[in-house]
Amino acid sequence: MRYRSFVDEKRLEHAIKELQLGKQDSLSIVYRILYRQLFTYTFAITKRQDTTEDILQEVFLKIYQHCLKYQNGTNARAWIYQICHNTSISYIKKHSTEITLEGETLTYFIDQTYQTATTDFTFVEETLSALNEIEKQIVTLFLYGGLKHKEISVVLEIPYDKVRSTYSYALTKMRNHIKKGEKI
Amino acid sequence: MNRHQLERKLVRSLDLKIPVPMKSERNHWKKILYLAPIIPVSFILLVVFIGQQDIPFHQTLISTLSIRSQQYVSVTKAEADQIYPITELKGYQHTYQMDGEDLSIELTQNSTKVSLLIRPINLENPTEKPYLIKDIPVYFYQDKEVVIAKFMQNGYQFSVNGNCSKKELIRIVKNLIK
Numbered sequence A: 001m002r003y004r005s006f007v008d009e010k011r012l013e014h015a016i017k018e019l020q021l022g023k024q025d026s027l028s029i030v031y032r033i034l035y036r037q038l039f040t041y042t043f044a045i046t047k048r049q050d051t052t053e054d055i056l057q058e059v060f061l062k063i064y065q066h067c068l069k070y071q072n073g074t075n076a077r078a079w080i081y082q083i084c085h086n087t088s089i090s091y092i093k094k095h096s097t098e099i100t101l102e103g104e105t106l107t108y109f110i111d112q113t114y115q116t117a118t119t120d121f122t123f124v125e126e127t128l129s130a131l132n133e134i135e136k137q138i139v140t141l142f143l144y145g146g147l148k149h150k151e152i153s154v155v156l157e158i159p160y161d162k163v164r165s166t167y168s169y170a171l172t173k174m175r176n177h178i179k180k181g182e183k184i
Numbered sequence B: 001m002n003r004h005q006l007e008r009k010l011v012r013s014l015d016l017k018i019p020v021p022m023k024s025e026r027n028h029w030k031k032i033l034y035l036a037p038i039i040p041v042s043f044i045l046l047v048v049f050i051g052q053q054d055i056p057f058h059q060t061l062i063s064t065l066s067i068r069s070q071q072y073v074s075v076t077k078a079e080a081d082q083i084y085p086i087t088e089l090k091g092y093q094h095t096y097q098m099d100g101e102d103l104s105i106e107l108t109q110n111s112t113k114v115s116l117l118i119r120p121i122n123l124e125n126p127t128e129k130p131y132l133i134k135d136i137p138v139y140f141y142q143d144k145e146v147v148i149a150k151f152m153q154n155g156y157q158f159s160v161n162g163n164c165s166k167k168e169l170i171r172i173v174k175n176l177i178k
Helices: A008-022 A028-045 A049-065 A076-094 A107-111 A119-130 A133-143 A149-156 A162-181 B003-013 B025-034 B038-052 B055-081 B168-178
Strands: B092-098 B101-109 B113-120 B130-139 B144-147
Touching: A008 A028, A008 A076, A028 A049, A028 A133, A049 A076, A076 A149, A119 A133, A119 A162, A119 B003, A119 B025, A133 A149, A133 A162, A133 B003, A133 B101, A149 A162, A162 B003, A162 B038
Parallel strands: none
Antiparallel strands: B092 B101, B101 B113, B113 B130, B130 B144
């Protein structure tokens, strides 16, 4: 799980409160704190840089438009991830009929844009392929989104215990999948 | 491989160095820490200054703070000024030739979004559907309309349905919006 600073959590919550009061600058604070994590999480789902950037645009716009719907005192990060998750899923559904151009591979974008990135996406893709959709979502939210099990249960609207057990089961499944691959 | 090793490997395998185009606040605080030895001296000077002025202390402090926040905003605003206002984008039309075919690039605007259209110029059939349509949501920044995509410095994403080379299109649009 990624490192999370307590100060960042407080700043995030404060920024959303400010946003509710109409201070538009606060959106940039939310953006600075969460952009990297949201990007990695969405990227793990979509596997495409341009789609991820499109989705994140919509996500930040939605945060801005619907900030009044956030209930103060609840978990701001979980609320934003819920927006991000729902936006990603609906975006993928909406654009599922689009044609992907040849040569528009993931490596192309990583090479072009994130030249310093130390990525081994084939390993991630291969390992996650062993999981079903819900397991994949829990694993990506936990590892790439940096959410706690409790927050994942809010985002995915699944009981906390089920999130924990599914995550644990998913890890076992992935380890077995890797073992199988090594044997072959 | 145990579960912790697997978790670590999965995280490290997708360790993208994602550029965040905003100034880091953490560095901002570091700068303040570097200035820490100067702060007591500044405070003494401030007290001396207040002593000479006939202004209540809290009022001076508030104005100092507001100047400080204005300075911070002005930095962000300077970044925002580099963003293209929609008014400069709308109605833009440019003709470009690709693979021996004339293409028209248009940027149009309605109240909520800017649309980017790239269509082949076909004189025989002028109503032919565009190759590419992209709606860029609009973000309002300090009473100024800007394109949110550009605000995030990633304003060139679109989807392509057709035979265009996407790499080429990205180049065109980058030149277009520059």
